[in-house]
């Protein structure tokens with residue numbers, strides 16, 4: 001037995017330490033592309049990240065310091081975690097399409113920070129500033145590949161030990177007999193998502209999604225794991241030098257910057273045996289990207305990583321490159337009946353923990369939801385309501401709250417170009433749009449009704465009570481959530497058996513009645529619910545979503561919530577505050593709750609507070 005085998009054997013005998021995931025339950029995450037979110041200082045060039053001015057693939061100048069400046073904005077929207085794109089040192093050369101590494105997914109040196117984004121001290125400060133605000137810091141990382149590689153000079157410029165000219169640190173799937181690594185690097189442009197070269201010609205043969213076993217007859221996990229992702233140098237995780245480099249890096253990065261969690265890019269292309277070791281070395285919650293429709297394939301990864309981004313659900317309505325939306329329930333083409341079958345399939349499958357899945361409507365690789373839905377605000381409201389109220393962690397892609405960013409084709413527009421007061425001093429606030437307040441309200445409801453971090457209903461599952469063509473309704477905690485396909489215009493009253501309601505809501509029918517805590521704001525009227533002995537019938541406000549609660553359930557906090565949401569920034573909101581105060585609980589209760597809040601609130605007592 002060699003020393004190495006001995007050490008490996010010893011490592012296997014030591015039971016892996018339990019990783020504490022409790023800090024993540026119920027968190028609401030705001031996802032940022034660092035280069036495109038916020039700059040250190042204002043400048044006079046707002047135009048960046050646009051397809052039509054050729055800057056879509058260029059560096060735009062967003063920084064870590066810029067993010068720190070906007071943490072209060074993010075927190076005010078109700079988020080208690082951020083996920084930021086990778087910040088390690090990037091390749092300074094382009095790919096075959098003149099693309100730069102502005103997005104952060106092309107590492108050159110894993111142990112350094114890219115100067116475009118800032119310094120090591122900036123990262124430490126970001127981490128500390130998050131903690132100061134009760135927010136968690138999730139860092140995006142790539143462990144499947146490095147940046148684009150076309151020749152040995154580029155290989156030599158990678159950090160050691162990844163710079164070996166032998167190329168044994170990389171997978172060379174499909175290399176022909178007698179072909180050198182140098183020649184392998186020159187193979188025809190790798191245009192596929194996964195490079196699956198024909199073993200005889202070296203040309204690209206297939207482009208497949210992970211987990212699609214019917215994509216072609218030879219589909220195998222070996223091809224997925226060893227084929228290159230475009231022209232990006234595919235790391236050989238079976239090589240222990242490479243494995244140890246990555247394990248050492250992730251453990252060190254977590255400690256150096258006190259990182260609360262990681263988002264693992266292209267996890268589906270990494271062997272699962274390595275993923276388990278990587279998760280363990282990180283020591284904190286890690287959420288993986290496995291883009292697939294295949295639920296059984298998807299769940300298998302949660303036996304290696306603690307969290308998974310919920311692609312099987314989001315892909316129903318998300319137009320990914322080269323993919324059709326399979327069941328877009330937010331535009332009246334799709335069907336909630338069919339959607340519910342998928343939800344059911346997911347709930348019955350063998351995920352290790354549904355409450356650690358990350359849910360989203362779109363991301364930086366998809367067309368933005370608003371753009372693909374013709375900037376239909378009602379569709380956006382419905383989709384967001386669903387994603388924020390279902391079990392798991394809701395994730396909002398930066399700019400979704402601002403049509404100046406989200407209503408456009410290019411999905412990585414700079415956020416600062418939307419600022420109406422651009423160039424008028426530093427720091428300029430981001431505009432607080434109507435959607436900003438809508439999202440704030442969703443986050444607020446999550447917290448008030450215990451679905452947010454530390455809440456008593458975080459682990460409550462979703463119970464579907466209605467899945468018709470146009471309406472999807474489910475109970476969660478003490479709430480009834482109703483979403484629609486948005487395109488159906490005014491919906492007829494929808495009735496639900498009272499026996500299907502959460503008991504608190506059912507009891508509300510017999511006491512004070514039930515009401516819509518999502519609608520009923522100054523900008524729209526909200527749903528109206530009427531209780532009958534056996535049923536409750538709900539007239540939605542057009543096709544807007546609704547969240548129903550018993551009127552006497554957490555009323556004083558609702559008063560506070562409305563005040564917090566619409567108090568100062570939103571002048572008309574005062575009227576709705578007063579109306580709600582008078583109509584529902586009395587002005588006194590509202591004032592009392594205000595007073596109580598100011599007197600007793602502290603940042604550890606999250607249950608009642610929205611934007612502390």
Ligand SMILES: *[C@@H]1O[C@H](CO)[C@@H](O)[C@H](O)[C@H]1NC(C)=O
Nearest residue numbers: 057094095096097098099189
């Ligand atoms: C990349 O840029 C060069 C120089 O501007 C240009 O000649 C070439 O056509 C570009 N290639 C692609 C794929 O856009």
Ligand SMILES: *[C@@H]1O[C@H](CO)[C@@H](O)[C@H](O)[C@H]1NC(C)=O
Nearest residue numbers: 161162164168169239241242
């Ligand atoms: C693993 O990769 C390193 C380069 O990082 C190389 O020197 C070594 O020979 C490789 N090991 C094997 C077994 O191929």
Ligand SMILES: *[C@@H]1O[C@H](CO)[C@@H](O)[C@H](O)[C@H]1NC(C)=O
Nearest residue numbers: 209212213214215216293323
């Ligand atoms: C799987 O691949 C086949 C062949 O490319 C394609 O027709 C099919 O739509 C894919 N299935 C999914 C769910 O992506």
Ligand SMILES: *[C@@H]1O[C@H](CO)[C@@H](O)[C@H](O)[C@H]1NC(C)=O
Nearest residue numbers: 211212213214294296297300
């Ligand atoms: C889904 O993935 C599993 C492996 O996890 C595989 O056996 C099955 O064939 C895949 N289904 C499809 C439709 O590709």
Ligand SMILES: *[C@@H]1O[C@H](CO)[C@@H](O)[C@H](O)[C@H]1NC(C)=O
Nearest residue numbers: 300302303349350351352353
């Ligand atoms: C479900 O996962 C557990 C491990 O978490 C495993 O022991 C069990 O065999 C799996 N069940 C099925 C049906 O795959």
